[in-house]
Amino acid sequence: MLRAKNLVQLVIKSNLCTTGSVRTAEAMATLSKRGQVAVVTLKNPPLNVLSYPTRASIVQSIKEAEQDASVKSIVLCGSGRSFSAGADITEFANPDLVFKEPNLIEVTKAVEACSKPVVAVMHGTSLGGGVELALGCHYRLLHKAGKIGLPEVHIGLVPGATGTQKVPRVMSIPNAIDMITSGRHISAKEAHKMGIVDKVLEDDYMNEGVAFAESVANDPVGPRRVSQMPVKVDETTPMVFKVAYEKVAAKARGMYSPLFCVKAIEAATKASSFEEGLQMEKNIQTFLAVSEQTPALQYAFFGERAISKWSVPDGSTSYKTAKGQEVKSAAVIGAGTMGVGITMSMVLAGIPTYLTEQNQEYLEKGLKMVQGYLAHGVKQGRMSEDKAKQIFSLVRPTLSYDDLKDVDVVVEAVFENMALKKEIFKKLDGVCKPSAVLASNTSTLDIDEMASATTRPDKVMGMHFFSPAHIMKLLENIRGKDTSPETMATAMDLGKRMKKVSVLVGNCPGFVGNRMLAPYSKEAIFLLEEGALPHEVDQTLEDFGLAMGLCRMGDLAGLDIGYKSRKEFGFIQREGQDDFLRKGERYSPLSDWLVESGRLGQKTGKGFYNYGKPGGRKPEADPEVTQMIMDVSQKAGITRRHIPAQEILERCLYGLINEGFKCLEEQIASSDEDIDMIWLYGYGWPRHTGGPMYYAKNIVGLPKLLERILYYHFQHPNSPYWKPSQLLIDRVSEDHPHASKL
Known part of the structure; x- marks a missing residue:
């Protein structure tokens, strides 16, 4: 695991080095004329993604318009509901298509090299490669309701078709860092204020765009080529990047791509030429493309879309x-x-x-x-x-x-x-x-x-x-x-x-989310009984990339919520009952003790942590809680020990994942993607690991997962969530037949 500080050093010190069938290029960009203005229109519905045929059509159309002596300027626009949503992500599975000439970088260069003014007239939501295409144009106009964004960071990449090199040439470095590392959508008004857009258009955006193109027909294009513009640097620039690395690392929680976006932008400020900076952008993109995080992030991207095609796993149709x-x-x-x-x-x-x-x-x-x-x-x-x-x-x-x-x-x-x-x-x-x-x-x-x-x-x-x-x-x-x-x-x-x-x-x-949360929550408390402290459990989980550790999450939500639920299900009954065994399962009363002593979490100013006052947000370790943990350990007859971070991680996550396999086995969940999207969007699971089921299969490995679950099952036989799921055993046995004998 890499903590934020260490990950900053990895990015800053890294020295990155570069080490099927194709569809016919039918016309997916058409050329028409309005007086002396040529109009090149992207026609690849519904979002005008920049697939190979579209890229080839753009270059051909720009070339024809440039060679037409009657054309004085060119408008590049999109049909349908947007200008362009960027690269065709389905091509990522086939690198031959992604890099087939003209690739997107070559398209932007061809547009920028045109001797006649090219004006991007954007509407709807323009994203990723669509924005990079617009940056190849000499002017950028955006409809007032339109938005632009560079979301590549969310799929584990940088804007790798000149984006990291051109954006800091049209706006300030802090704004470029914010736009690229956040991947957020920016309104027309904000884009104009930042400088990436030259004009905001009203409702009659096409006529207004053509009129603008006519007005700049005789203006020289040299000064408007973004690749030739200087990056605005001064004596404060090094500190800007130092602060950016620290801020982005804290928010990224172990995710590579936001930090490498910063590194690519920094390359634009240090390179001796645009081409040198572009080579660094390419090197970074190459590194990220082969990292384990990029496929996980792309799985999450497609998984969100896959679950919209819902099903019922009972055989009915x-x-x-x-x-x-x-x-x-x-x-x-x-x-x-x-x-x-x-x-x-x-x-x-x-x-x-x-x-x-x-x-x-x-x-x-x-x-x-x-x-x-x-x-x-x-x-x-x-x-x-x-x-x-x-x-x-x-x-x-x-x-x-x-x-x-x-x-x-x-x-x-x-x-x-x-x-x-x-x-x-x-x-x-x-x-x-x-x-x-x-x-x-x-x-x-x-x-x-x-x-x-x-x-x-x-x-x-x-x-x-x-x-x-x-x-x-x-x-x-x-x-x-x-x-x-x-x-x-x-x-x-x-x-x-x-x-x-x-x-x-x-x-x-508990359905799926809270059913899987139960073993996670129980194991975190058992770890406290056995030797860990709240901040140690939380730090390990947050280093893994979870938005918040279990103890902090409980304090935020309110510890009384779980208490009421346990009461509803009959777990809180003291008289005549062993405090450490409920309904045949291992049970810890620690959370109950906290609630019964008035420690409900942030709303009372005290929970697993001390927040100073009701509603406080800054958690501090509390000696009173430490003593309470010591008391519960003693009463349970447990000799406390040092618990390594790896054990904390395995016990909190592997029981949760095993319960996920049981949800699939019992047809409570229909697919791995269903479970992963629940945990990504409901519980703050780190997106760069894909989700608990993806993480189990592709990062931990199912054989290793099963081995560790069996180990903890023998260690803790009174915790039923450690009994391996039969589906997990079956999946492992597909590649390892001996596992079927378990």
């Missing part, structure tokens, strides 16, 4: 033709943190939504939370005040279930108590129209038991949002045994409309 009903209005039961977040998700998607509470006081608190979220959005510049008012107008507060009689979907979001949830579902069943979908935001409880309180079990399912619900992208949709394919389709379509990463899973305690 009725889901294939199922169509969800249109959601014109919705309702949320409960105006607490989760209920308000779900309401925000609905209204941000343009869905009028009833927010329901049991009394006016709670309802008013919920409405104030909605207003606060919207005000924050305005303050951050994500929406105008008028837009915030329009969104808030979609919230319909009510104390009466009778107002919900015509809604299409209801999401119950009260606390985890089965009796209460069944009571609510029974009421909703009597009030809502027969076609309405009744969903629960439960994170652990039985969907089928809730459905039994209704006369429409086919219309009942779980919709497990993650907190904060209006920000977190994951939506875990849970099908009950009677849930109809149409209801599943409705939930999945609704998730997409709310811009969630929606995953369909089966019904069992």
